[in-house]
Amino acid sequence: MTNKDVDSARRGKPATPAEFQVEAFQKCREARRTELMEDYVELIDDLIAQAGEARQTDIARCLGVTQPTVAKMLKRLGDERLVTQRPYRGVFLTEDGKRLASTSRRRHEIVEAFLRKLGVGPEAARNDAEGIEHHVSVETLTAFEHFLRKNPD
């Protein structure tokens, strides 16, 4: 939205509090665009660590989607230089991919640990963390960490 738009809006009628949510909604849409890529990269890193390799069918099984869906996404991740593929030989993370995986996993772990510390059960904590992690700003993540430090086991 341009400043001109905002100005004309404010002349037109009293600025409602709701109007200032614009930024929040835009950030939300942006997060939705990248969260799937983060999930993939994080999962691929996990699979390589646990099983030594990440195959399309494994990824598909873990995410609960079909293999063609994974193939399409891997193409996109390749375009973004996050993964490389050797046909019929598995998926590998680039350096950028590894970096994204590690920051993503760290955030995920903090969110899940935070929920557990708050008294949320293991299953709900796992499920909710998966959704929440992509919408947590650095500031909020820091607050979660601070809470964890202040409430040791």
Added chain:
Amino acid sequence: MTNKDVDSARRGKPATPAEFQVEAFQKCREARRTELMEDYVELIDDLIAQAGEARQTDIARCLGVTQPTVAKMLKRLGDERLVTQRPYRGVFLTEDGKRLASTSRRRHEIVEAFLRKLGVGPEAARNDAEGIEHHVSVETLTAFEHFLRKNPD
């Protein structure tokens, strides 16, 4: 994924911990499908409360999208019996829409208040709450409320 699939997967290779994230990812995708509808309904309720009416251009301005985008979404909300429209006369919530708006707003307020209580600044709390609210289970929401009661102002 069927049980048969899961079984064959478990026979094929040792079940990795990652495999049990399936449910989390599926819930996440489900949440993504409905979160936009919730945002719209919540916003429409706000606009009606604040300005007496909800016009497409107001909704568009608040969400940071264009008016045709709003029009298309309103058609979908109409199909779902959440809103009614009187052409050139504004948007109104059905009873179902009002219910959804109120539960959605309550959740939103709790999440935002919780983040504020945790020490997160007002802007980050507002932005993050917008993204987080749709991924918070009843259990986690209850934990947030409990925390708020245990830490009064």
Added chain:
DNA sequence: CATGAAACATAGCCTTGGCAATACATGATG
């Protein structure tokens, strides 16, 4: 009461992220 600005409707286009169906490659095994 004519008219022009603003709101609304509509059509066409794009990308993302799902799916099923089908063809091809690989490798274990008889």
Added chain:
DNA sequence: CATCATGTATTGCCAAGGCTATGTTTCATG
């Protein structure tokens, strides 16, 4: 070494959620 289960590639389809461009209604105002 032939075969077949499994993994991978590819194609075509769909819905959601954005956009621009353009036509149509309303309504305030001269």
